Amino acid sequence: MSLTESASGWPLRLKFNLVLAVIFLASLGGAGIYYYGFLERNAIEDVRRDSEVLMATALAIRAYTTDEVKPHLDPLNTQTFLPQTVPAFAAVETLRRLSERFPGYEYREATLDPTNPRNRATRWETGVIDDLIARQKQAPHEDAELWGIHGQGVKRALYVARPIVINNPSCLSCHGDPAAAPESMVRLYGRSGGYGWKMAQTVGMQIVKVPMLYPLEKARQTFETFMLSLVAVFGLMFLGLNLALSALVVEPMARLNRRLEDLATKDFLTDLVNxxxxxxxxxxxxxxxxxxxxxxxxxxxxxxxxxxxxxxxxxxxxxxxxxxxxxxxxxxxxxxxxxxxxxxxxxxxxxxxxxxxxxxxxxxxxxxxxxxxxxxxxxxxxxxxxxxxxxxxxxxxxxxxxxxxxxxxxxxxxxxxxxxxxxxxxxxxxxxxxxxx
Structure with missing residues (x-):
């Protein structure tokens, strides 16, 4: 490249590349913000669907226990109380085994005044139950449900909570008057909690947790792949545009500038300087x-x-x-x-x-x-x-x-x-x- 071409071409090339770089960085930033949010929303939606499947599984286990297991085992409860006849116990135990295979997937039934002490709500769970009760009061004719994100780091999980409401009178046979409760249950758990419940009372919640680490990590990897592909595409486009700029603009302009410089500084007849x-x-x-x-x-x-x-x-x-x-x-x-x-x-x-x-x-x-x-x-x-x-x-x-x-x-x-x-x-x-x- 001659000195004239360099002098005329480089300022144009530099300005062109600066404009191109600014446009690319702005576009890359905008695309990155949008696409990362899009992938994160999709990851959360995937987790929501998993939580709904887990909640539906727990409800199915409860219904199966109530309809198919409890009627056959109730006669045995007179002598020794069998927790397996309790729908909540059956659902929790079944899904606990699932969590051993898939860590982070949890199902729990937390109550404010439980019969089984392991079901007692933690401070955080008590707050969620209070929020569910408040939502029921605001919209009594709608199914109350809360969902959100709980935990930090690898323990970050999406939770879905539904209220446990006493709608079946058979529940009061165990949790109503302690004197009417099965003697075998009283012997196992005592009379200190889980009694005096009333119809239509919200006594706790069903809550499922689904880990967000894997979906969000997958979303991050997809985002990085997408951004790298954008950078690669821009690199090829940058190279192609610079080659096109040289062939179609810079070199013709350099030739024109040399010609104009010759016209301005040289004698047209002898080709000596003027x-x-x-x-x-x-x-x-x-x-x-x-x-x-x-x-x-x-x-x-x-x-x-x-x-x-x-x-x-x-x-x-x-x-x-x-x-x-x-x-x-x-x-x-x-x-x-x-x-x-x-x-x-x-x-x-x-x-x-x-x-x-x-x-x-x-x-x-x-x-x-x-x-x-x-x-x-x-x-x-x-x-x-x-x-x-x-x-x-x-x-x-x-x-x-x-x-x-x-x-x-x-x-x-x-x-x-x-x-x-x-x-x-x-x-x-x-x-x-x-x-x-």
């Missing part, structure tokens, strides 16, 4: 020479009797002479030198790090190259030269004026020759008695 560009280059080289203390010289020349060539052979032949003259000059210059068409048939050469004697020799070589080889159609053409060395004090115009006066001397002296410019006048500093020596 007068404006030459002055810019001269000012720059003078500044560098002043810093490094190096030499600098300029050569001014023009073609002798050029108007006669145009009048005799036509302007096309004159243009051809100018182009071939520029070619012959470039063949003798270093890459660090600069040649310009100064106007009409007049040319300038800037020689950096070149003292006046070396500049005179180069001018003589150019003069010989022009004069010794005839030009097509017009034949032999000569040129006159003026050479000036810079004294590190005068400005660019003064230096060129000295070369121009030397060129005039070459013309007056018979043409087809090289003349050395007179030395620039040296500034004299007046030293007074008060001035330091």
């Amino acid at each position: 007068r404006r560009r030459f002055f810019e280059r001269l000012e720059s080289e003078m500044a560098a020479a002043r810093v490094h203390g190096s030499s600098l010289s300029v050569v001014m020349f023009d073609l002798d009797f050029f108007k006669r060539i145009n009048d005799t052979f036509g302007h096309d032949s004159g243009d051809l002479v100018l182009k071939h003259t520029a070619v012959r000059v470039r063949e003798l210059l270093r890459s660090s030198d600069c040649a310009a068409r100064f106007g009409g048939e007049e040319f300038m050469i800037l020689l950096r790090e070149t003292p006046i004697d070396a500049a005179m020799a180069l001018a003589e070589a150019v003069r010989a190259r022009i004069a010794d080889a005839p030009f097509e159609t017009v034949g032999t053409v000569s040129a006159s030269f003026g050479v000036a060395g810079w004294n590190h004090e005068e400005d660019a115009h003064a230096l060129i004026n000295r070369a121009d006066r030397a060129l005039y001397d070459a013309k007056e002296g018979g043409r087809n020759q090289v003349c050395r410019a007179a030395e620039a006048p040296v500034r004299r500093v007046l030293v007074t008695a008060e001035s330091p020596a």
